[in-house]
Amino acid sequence: MDRLSVMKAFCRIVERGSFAKAAEDLGVSAGLLSRDIKLLEDSLGCTLLNRTTRSMSLTEHGEVYYKEARELLDAFDRAEDRVRSGAGSLRGTLRINAPYSFGLEVLSPLLPSFMDRYPDLELVLAFDDRVVDMVEGGYDLSIRVRAELPDSALRARSIATVRQSLFASPAYLEAHGAPGTPEELASHETVSFLMSDAPASWPLTGPGGTHEHALTSRIRLGSSLVLRDMLIAGRGIGSLPSFLSDRAEKSGALVRVLPDWSLPERHVYAVIAARHGADSRTLAFVDHLSEALRGSG
Template sequence: MLDLEAARTFALVVQNQSFSEAARRLGVSAPVISKQVARLEKALGARLLQRTTRRLGLTEAGTAFYAHCVRMLEEADAAERAVSRLHAAPRGHLRVSATVGFGSLRIAPLLPGFLARYPEVSVELVCDDRVVDLVEGGYDLALRLTAQPGDLLVARALTAVRQVLCAAPAYLERHGTPQRPEELADHNCLRYLRSDDAGDTRWAFVSEGRSLGVPVAGNFSTNNIDALRRAAMAGLGIILGSSYRLEPDIRAGRLVEILGTFLPEQDARIYAVYPSNRHLSPKTRVFIDYLVGALGDS
């Protein structure tokens, strides 16, 4: 088996073109360096260096071995760094992207506990409903609501998210409660405008085991889910949104859930995602673990 330290010594000799300089850098004597290189040559069965009184040169075998040696040492150093990161104390600034609703309602309340547990970590939570570029934006990770996180990202599921359909009691008293998804054509449906299209013009339901896309229309749409929620509570119309956003209002009686048996039990999940070409730092790893423990699969 190749002696990694001997290979490192050989590379240092080549880079400095000197046994004595390599010895000085390693804090040993030149004869120690010479013996290490000699043992390496014996193990490989080939002379690696040509020594003259004026210069130190590589043999053909030495040139070939040095090229492989550099790559091998780089990989060994990378492996050591990877292991060290696993055991290093989490520290540094953590930049996290999340949607406005999930970030403010579910993540922000968890941060005091996380920061108390990891006092050397600081968190910057950027809440935006747009899908951001993690690398260009300098984010360590993003929390995304999706059915498919994408092939270019490493994703870890945090929690399932259920969609709920609801309206204010006053609206239902005036206009009646729809009993089937098709009846939404006769109602004022408040639509959320996403950044990638004109808005939710079709809502997804399940009827008799089959997926059903129902066209909806209304006199109010917005890209702000809280504005949509407030309009629904004021009795303007029917709203479709995430359970974590609307269930507090349903429990308080401000909104009434409708057509619950026609909605998919689990539309999507919240994922913690980060670029696949990036090592997971200790601060990012413990943050994801903390969220998994706190959110579970609720």
């Protein structure tokens, strides 16, 4: 029994939730996978998977084995992939999906240096603010900016933290005054983001504890770039991530509102479909993005 191959097969079965789907991914028969897992269980002296005709679940021993096996396989993949990427020998096509605003403001400036570093690599970058099906779309990597990710068959790495704050233009605040407390937001015009984790409210935390401000915005937008433009144009108060607000705040086009109160932080996640795994192209891009975000401070 090839222990490494069987370990990979076991992890694929767990991540795909069935022998049939794992067999399809690996290009073997479900019967062969079943036989290999039985041999693995016999060699370990315990049952790893509870199997019936309709369901499959991990035993307590299976949970331990999966966790340890996944860590070992990831370390093995990283060792090989880092050597390949360090040698500058990346080839093939890397397919990435990212939100519009993050893609335009953050990823776009990083692409030339990445492509210069790997001249034999082809890149496909698609922008979409919706959460896409990575497997169906054929993506190797999806960048997601969220407060947290739901549990799924995807492997994610948090590579940066994004501040989220309230802003308005100087003209708006001069005309309407600046709210001194979260309760005073009720008397102001607000602009809300439809794709937010909590599109109907702003959960604020500050000196007075917590305050959940329910949004009744006249303007509700599906693009945070347009939202920023509307705030600069004086249409009200809105929430922006730091990668969209920093330049406007430094230039004076936007002013922070309720600076002592904060919204939940969001995280930049690099998400990889478990069925694909993290290859050298994907890891190289994630490392490149991580280095750039660390450098931007």
